[in-house]
Amino acid sequence: MLTTITAIAIGIIxxxxxxxIAGRLxxxxxxxxxxxxxxxxxxxxxxxxxxxxxxxxALAIYGAIGLVLASPxxxxxxxxxxxxxxxxxxxxxxxSETPVDSVIAELMGSDLxxxxxxxxxxIDAGGFLxxxxxxxxxxxxxxxxxxxxxxxxxxxxxxxGRRPGDRRVFVAAxxxxxxxxxxxxxxxxxxxxCEALAFPGWPSHSRASWFENGCGxxxxxxxxxxxx
Numbered sequence: 699m700l701t702t703i704t705a706i707a708i709g710i711i712x713x714x715x716x717x718x719i720a721g722r723l724x725x726x727x728x729x730x731x732x733x734x735x736x737x738x739x740x741x742x743x744x745x746x747x748x749x750x751x752x753x754x755x756a757l758a759i760y761g762a763i764g765l766v767l768a769s770p771x772x773x774x775x776x777x778x779x780x781x782x783x784x785x786x787x788x789x790x791x792x793x794s795e796t797p798v799d800s801v802i803a804e805l806m807g808s809d810l811x812x813x814x815x816x817x818x819x820x821i822d823a824g825g826f827l828x829x830x831x832x833x834x835x836x837x838x839x840x841x842x843x844x845x846x847x848x849x850x851x852x853x854x855x856x857x858x859g860r861r862p863g864d865r866r867v868f869v870a871a872x873x874x875x876x877x878x879x880x881x882x883x884x885x886x887x888x889x890x891x892c893e894a895l896a897f898p899g900w901p902s903h904s905r906a907s908w909f910e911n912g913c914g915x916x917x918x919x920x921x922x923x924x925x926x
Contacts, residue, residue, distance in 0.1 A: 796829060804835055840906075852875060857885075884916070
């Protein structure tokens with residue numbers, strides 16, 4: 699009996715290993731092969747005619763366990779995917795950058811956020827603002843206040859970019875979204891081709907401008923990268 703239990707335990711282990719390494723079909727195959735091998739070795743040995751009732755019961759239990767271990771998970775059950783941190787959430791060490799979503803969360807709790815909600819304005823934002831948190835909130839607040847002067851704004855999208863020598867953030871205040879089908883819209887321009895926008899108290903390394911793209915106004919905020 700000890701030999702039977704040992705053989706069954708080994709068979710279960712092999713079925714589990716096959717299931718984990720090669721999938722469900724491999725697990726089922728390992729279960730069937732091990733079951734047949736055990737039956738062949740049980741008395742009378744070297745035949746598939748198992749005679750002892752306890753051996754028959756042991757084989758039945760082994761088969762049931764093997765099928766359970768090798769079967770797919772119940773319907774509706776899903777393995778939780780490993781959380782992969784989005785690349786834009788990883789702030790490079792030693793830099794003064796702030797995730798846009800954290801600044802938006804702060805601003806939405808202010809009077810500015812209440813006015814945006816009252817106006818029914820949706821915000822789509824992601825990426826970094828190339829400033830420390832307090833400075834980023836002040837700069838973005840100024841630009842959003844300017845955008846709110848246009849009562850037709852219904853959607854605000856915030857996205858970032860980089861050019862040689864500066865990092866840039868775009869705040870697109872759209873009158874209509876999505877834009878008409880088969881319509882190309884401009885998402886960025888050189889500051890020289892835009893209207894300059896000045897706010898009091900802004901740091902000397904940061905500036906803003908804007909242009910119209912047919913669907914609304916696009917504000918550009920840039921921070922000059924200076925050599926240390």
